[in-house]
Amino acid sequence: MIEVKNLYKRFGDLEVLKNINCKVNESEVVCVIGPSGSGKSTLLRCLNMLEEMTSGDVVIDGDHINDKKVNINEIRAEVGMVFQQFNLFPHKTVIENIMLAPQKVRRISREDARKRAVALLDKVGLSDKENNYPSQLSGGQQQRVAIARALAMEPKVMLFDEPTSALDPELVGEVLEVMKQLALEGMTMVVVTHEMGFAKEVGDRVLFMDEGKIEEEGDPEQIFSKPKSERTQEFLRKVL
Amino acid sequence: MFGFNWAGVIDFIPQLMTGLYYTLLISVLGLLIGFILGAVFGMGRVAKNKIIYGISTVYIEVIRGTPVLVQAIWIYFALPLIIGMNIESILAGVIVIAINSGAYIAEIVRGAVQSIEKGQMEAGRSLGLDHGQTMRYIIWPQAFKRMIPPLGNQFIISIKDTSLLSVILVPELIFQGRLIAANHFNAVEIYTTVAAFYLVITLSLSLVLRLLERRLDIQ
Ligand SMILES: Nc1ncnc2c1ncn2[C@@H]1O[C@H](COP(=O)(O)OP(=O)(O)OP(=O)(O)O)[C@@H](O)[C@H]1O
Ligand SMILES: [Mg+2]
Numbered sequence: 001m002i003e004v005k006n007l008y009k010r011f012g013d014l015e016v017l018k019n020i021n022c023k024v025n026e027s028e029v030v031c032v033i034g035p036s037g038s039g040k041s042t043l044l045r046c047l048n049m050l051e052e053m054t055s056g057d058v059v060i061d062g063d064h065i066n067d068k069k070v071n072i073n074e075i076r077a078e079v080g081m082v083f084q085q086f087n088l089f090p091h092k093t094v095i096e097n098i099m100l101a102p103q104k105v106r107r108i109s110r111e112d113a114r115k116r117a118v119a120l121l122d123k124v125g126l127s128d129k130e131n132n133y134p135s136q137l138s139g140g141q142q143q144r145v146a147i148a149r150a151l152a153m154e155p156k157v158m159l160f161d162e163p164t165s166a167l168d169p170e171l172v173g174e175v176l177e178v179m180k181q182l183a184l185e186g187m188t189m190v191v192v193t194h195e196m197g198f199a200k201e202v203g204d205r206v207l208f209m210d211e212g213k214i215e216e217e218g219d220p221e222q223i224f225s226k227p228k229s230e231r232t233q234e235f236l237r238k239v240l
Numbered sequence: 241m242f243g244f245n246w247a248g249v250i251d252f253i254p255q256l257m258t259g260l261y262y263t264l265l266i267s268v269l270g271l272l273i274g275f276i277l278g279a280v281f282g283m284g285r286v287a288k289n290k291i292i293y294g295i296s297t298v299y300i301e302v303i304r305g306t307p308v309l310v311q312a313i314w315i316y317f318a319l320p321l322i323i324g325m326n327i328e329s330i331l332a333g334v335i336v337i338a339i340n341s342g343a344y345i346a347e348i349v350r351g352a353v354q355s356i357e358k359g360q361m362e363a364g365r366s367l368g369l370d371h372g373q374t375m376r377y378i379i380w381p382q383a384f385k386r387m388i389p390p391l392g393n394q395f396i397i398s399i400k401d402t403s404l405l406s407v408i409l410v411p412e413l414i415f416q417g418r419l420i421a422a423n424h425f426n427a428v429e430i431y432t433t434v435a436a437f438y439l440v441i442t443l444s445l446s447l448v449l450r451l452l453e454r455r456l457d458i459q
Contacts, residue, residue: 048366050362050365050366073365073368073369073370074368076365076366076367076368077367077368078368079366080366080367081362081363081366083359083362083363085359087357087359087360087362087363088363089360089363089364089378089382090382091381091382091385100367100369100377101364101367101368101369104369104373104377105367105368105369105373146363149367150366150367153367153368
């Protein structure tokens with residue numbers, strides 16, 4: 001589903017991603033962990049070209065996203081993204097947030113968009129918040145709306161960048177629950193997270209990033225119980 | 241205030257109303273076009289394209305760096321010599337207010353658009369909306385709300401600036417006032433009345449803007 005080959009990313013003189021190679025298979029949940037500044041967000045943002053790669057190749061569902069001939073908007077429509085800060089549209093109600101892109105990008109009718117939004121709000125447990133504005137919701141509710149908004153495009157892949165890091169501890173669970181449900185339904189997901197419990201339980205594979213490289217990758221069981229790399233051991237000692 | 245013929249002002253109200261009509265006409269048309277110019281050049285100032293950015297910057301700097309009075313005189317007396325065609329004073333007045341307010345409004349637009357959190361553009365783009373769609377449906381509506389107070393300010397400034405157009409013979413309020421006062425020796429009464437007219441316009445506008453702001457603030 002996603003294939004990253006020899007990916008480099010530089011911000012001026014700062015090399016943030018150094019030769020990243022990885023693969024995400026269909027229906028797989030890959031969790032990306034690692035210390036702050038290791039390039040996790042940058043990697044995720046390169047996957048939908050929110051950040052332009054310096055060199056390398058990213059293939060999503062057969063499309064080389066860096067290819068001049070591909071329409072990046074079409075690729076992004078297939079790749080949902082959930083941000084740490086939710087980034088809901090504050091001037092639109094919850095349901096309008098969800099209905100906008102399917103209408104404008106997928107060109108589905110307003111009615112169909114509404115039906116889809118209603119179903120998704122039900123799925124994330126926020127049916128009663130349809131007509132509220134984002135500012136009237138708790139952080140956990142806002143993030144669930146953001147997930148519904150991304151899902152409304154019926155993406156093939158979902159990218160999550162620390163979706164629970166901006167939340168009060170008691171609100172983390174409701175968001176992880178929705179993500180877990182999504183994983184069970186077979187969604188392909190890349191999740192940057194500090195929630196090691198989630199990575200262990202839901203992740204099919206864990207990538208540990210350090211200083212712009214994938215230092216170690218493997219199944220969660222192995223990474224968390226017997227990490228091979230010293231760096232991974234050190235990181236896990238600090239966070240667990 | 242004694243010894244002046246305040247009641248006599250009544251006789252000149254029709255003529256002042258004619259002046260008011262031109263003041264309002266030029267303000268409305270000028271600001272309408274000014275807003276369009278401001279939107280276009282404001283977006284030019286946030287454009288990635290260097291040429292568009294450059295043109296917008298030059299326009300804004302030239303206009304902001306020269307007095308309105310000079311702009312008015314230049315357009316009415318100098319420009320016709322260049323293009324070989326007279327420009328009617330009212331048309332010249334509209335042009336002056338439009339290009340002048342346009343430059344200031346462009347900066348207001350730029351500021352408001354840039355004040356919208358980066359995450360909003362990213363959220364829109366990540367959903368597959370293109371740059372233009374994201375601007376239109378997500379950035380602009382939010383930016384517009386933030387533009388209202390400074391726009392109101394600029395509208396008031398531009399309305400007052402129309403008084404300078406009397407030097408290029410636009411028959412607006414103060415132009416009429418000067419005609420009357422010169423012929424009837426009632427400068428105190430007439431100029432006070434003219435000042436009151438301006439005050440009524442600007443205060444009404446302030447009020448409307450305040451209501452609009454409150455209206456848009458409900459969410
Ligand atoms: N737009 C940018 N311009 C310059 N440097 C940047 C930019 N974005 C990120 N960086 C730098 O790239 C490095 C990696 O950042 P990134 O946000 O990918 O880290 P991260 O692993 O997501 O960290 P965190 O856990 O804190 O979110 C950091 O040193 C950061 O300062
Ligand atoms: Mg990050």
